[in-house]
Structures are given as C-alpha cells and as structure tokens.
Amino acid sequence: VINDLVFGPPLTTEDFATYLELGEYAFSEAPPATPRLARLTEDEPDEPIYRVGRRAGEIVCRARVVPMGQWFGGQVVPMGAIGGVVVAAEHRSGGVGTALAADFIRAAHGRGMAISTLFPASLPLYRKVGYELAGASYYWEIPIGATAPPRRSDDGIVVQRWSGGDFALRPLYDQEASRTSGQLDRPPTFWTGVMESHGQAVHAFVAERDDNPVGYITFTQTGKYDAERYIDVLDFVTTSRAATRALWTFLTGHSGTVSHVRTWGGATDTRLFDLPHRGQRILTVEPWMVRIIDLPGALMARGYPDRVAAELHLDYRDDILPDNSGRWLVRIADGRATVERGGDGRIVLTSRGLAPVYTGYLPAASVADPAVLSGTAEDLASMTTVFAGPTPWMADSF
Numbered sequence: 001v002i003n004d005l006v007f008g009p010p011l012t013t014e015d016f017a018t019y020l021e022l023g024e025y026a027f028s029e030a031p032p033a034t035p036r037l038a039r040l041t042e043d044e045p046d047e048p049i050y051r052v053g054r055r056a057g058e059i060v061c062r063a064r065v066v067p068m069g070q071w072f073g074g075q076v077v078p079m080g081a082i083g084g085v086v087v088a089a090e091h092r093s094g095g096v097g098t099a100l101a102a103d104f105i106r107a108a109h110g111r112g113m114a115i116s117t118l119f120p121a122s123l124p125l126y127r128k129v130g131y132e133l134a135g136a137s138y139y140w141e142i143p144i145g146a147t148a149p150p151r152r153s154d155d156g157i158v159v160q161r162w163s164g165g166d167f168a169l170r171p172l173y174d175q176e177a178s179r180t181s182g183q184l185d186r187p188p189t190f191w192t193g194v195m196e197s198h199g200q201a202v203h204a205f206v207a208e209r210d211d212n213p214v215g216y217i218t219f220t221q222t223g224k225y226d227a228e229r230y231i232d233v234l235d236f237v238t239t240s241r242a243a244t245r246a247l248w249t250f251l252t253g254h255s256g257t258v259s260h261v262r263t264w265g266g267a268t269d270t271r272l273f274d275l276p277h278r279g280q281r282i283l284t285v286e287p288w289m290v291r292i293i294d295l296p297g298a299l300m301a302r303g304y305p306d307r308v309a310a311e312l313h314l315d316y317r318d319d320i321l322p323d324n325s326g327r328w329l330v331r332i333a334d335g336r337a338t339v340e341r342g343g344d345g346r347i348v349l350t351s352r353g354l355a356p357v358y359t360g361y362l363p364a365a366s367v368a369d370p371a372v373l374s375g376t377a378e379d380l381a382s383m384t385t386v387f388a389g390p391t392p393w394m395a396d397s398f
C-alpha cells in the first residue's frame, strides 16, 4: 500500500506541462500547439477527466478518462476510455501505477460511467485492480486477389464517391454497431479520424440502393504501385451482406494497382464471410480489457437477447468500489435487466470474472478461475446464455 500519493486534476499551467512531458517521454505524444488548460479542469460531463498523482508535491504519474459509450446487446453502455497511463520512469515498479489505476477507477465511478475499457500495454497492473480481457480487435490483411471477382454487384447496389461529410454516415455506423458488439459510441472527435488522415488523401465511397445509403468505406492508399500497395481502411461499414459484397467488388476493381486491403475487424466478422478466396492474414491483435465500474448500472445499460428470461443471484466483491459489493438479484426479461439488492448469492464473482462474460467474449465456464468467478454448472450456463452475443471487437482504438 502506498499512502504518500495525493491524486487530483492538474491545476496549473506547470502541472499541465508536466502532464504533457510524461506523455512525450512514454509515447512520443506530440504536445498540442496551444495548451488548453481550461479543458483539463472544466467540470463538463463529456470532457476528459485528467488525473495526476503527486509525491511530496511533485507530479509522478498521470492518466485520463474519456467518457464515451460502448455497444453491447444493441444498447450503449456509458464507458470511461482510459488512456495515457504513465508513471515517471524513476518512480516505476513501486506500486505507483497500481495506485494511479485505483484513482482513475474511482474518478470514473464518480462521473456515472458504468464500465471502463482500455488497451493494455501490459496486463498484470490492470488485473490487480479488476480489469480483465473482454474483447480483441484484429488487423486483417487481405490479398486483393481474394476479394471478389471483378464484376458489378447484381444486388441493385451502386458504389459512388462520397463527399457529403460524416453526418449522413453516422446512422449506418450506429445501425451496424447495434448489431455487433464492442463498438464505440463515437464521440465527434473520433469521426475526424474516419474522414481525415494526417495530410494523406482520404477516399470515401458509399454503397446505395434506390438512393439510400446501405454501407460506406473510407480509406487511404499507401506504398508504391509497382510493388506492395495497400488500401488502408479507416472505416468499412455495411448494413447487409449484399452491401458487403458490393464493397468487396468495388475494392477488387483496384487489383491492377493495389496488392492488399488492410482493415481492423473482429475474429468472427461477417464482412470477411463474403471473401470468395483464402489468403487473408492477421497482422496484429489488440486485446482490450474491461472493468465494471457501476455494477447495477452496467447490468441495466446493456441489452440482452429478446427471448431470454433468467435470474442471476450474484455475490459480488469489489475492494476498490465497495458500493458494488454484496448480493444482487438480476432479473433479465424482454431484452433488459432489473437489478436489486438481495438474492441467494449463488454466483460468487469479481469484476475480473464478470467483465469477459458481460461483453460476450467468454462463456462463464471458460473463465475457469474460482478466484474471480464460481457457481454451479447450471448457474454459469445461464449466465453464459444471458450475455451471449457476437464476439466483441472495435474498429477504433484510444
């Protein structure tokens, strides 16, 4: 236990400068042209929460929590996206990182977030405070020859260049995000990255049927055209298999000048079902971790399969957020959950036991660690049924 650390927001221009220096040291994060101290201290609900830890007055660590949302079971769950976790190099390996994580978990709880998600650089630190692997995003490379025969789609879908900005595309993204699992409820700043890319030309095309958009793709092209040349997808969203096929057919039209298409996707991803040939590879896997911040809030915010009715009797343990601890009776019906105190506490669990099941990443029995989740085979099976859904992944990172 470390008790010589004091946590809070950065308060002065000097604090902010230290915050930026720590990021630059760890991640080569470029400092913004105009430091915006106001943003660091404003108490606005959608503003990032910046946290620093001080030892004898000196800032020794920092992190931020960005309020957004994440789709599970067709609903948006309020989520705190953790980023920029840094402990000053000379203060590492002494428990500062663990204390910092406990602090940002409490900060997220105080702001109404139901879960928190992060991309871990290393796992043990986050496991100690209740995060567990709960989804993974895959970077796929698809040889252009494996995409589709170079024929026009016959589904009545036409692909057209798009210059209309992102507003008309957002409903398509939301529609698809509600059907899959783990996608971000994107804050406006994330849409910038879908339509712009560091000075490189971003191409946007929309698939339309009867003048209605049914899918879209945005991408850059990199590499030399007589060697390896890539279509690097920024966003590839379709609302039907027919729309997916139309966009693959469109991409195949680049086979004379492009060697591969690269895109983020899921391990099971219906967009890849319609590739007619083999040959795709996974270049990178980015696993992400989730922690339950507000247990009843998290259970009530997500959606559930429509025809499933079940009761879960939880006995939940949370050392950092004791409000979550105790017995909870969860009733699932008509696609939603109600949560109240009580029940028999037959399923004993912590955030690390719940998170991977909650997102649909693992069946309850596969957690197989009584230190984080235990119950009868029957109770674990009913837990699995309740949270089952598409394998979670997200197109974005933070």
Ligand SMILES: CC(C)(COP(=O)(O)OP(=O)(O)OC[C@H]1O[C@@H](n2cnc3c(N)ncnc32)[C@H](O)[C@@H]1OP(=O)(O)O)[C@@H](O)C(=O)NCCC(=O)NCCS
Pocket (backbone or CB within 6 Å): 026, 084, 085, 086, 087, 088, 091, 092, 093, 094, 095, 096, 097, 098, 099, 119, 120, 121, 122, 123, 124, 125, 126, 128
């Ligand atoms: C990762 C980082 C925040 C950890 O801070 P810290 O103060 O050293 O962490 P702690 O001392 O509280 O260590 C917590 C646990 O994580 C483990 N851990 C810490 N750093 C680790 C690393 N780089 N690799 C693997 N495990 C690590 C420790 O073994 C410890 O477990 P233990 O107590 O059971 O031994 C710090 O090393 C850092 O700032 N790194 C550079 C930036 C970075 O990688 N950020 C993470 C982005 S998600």
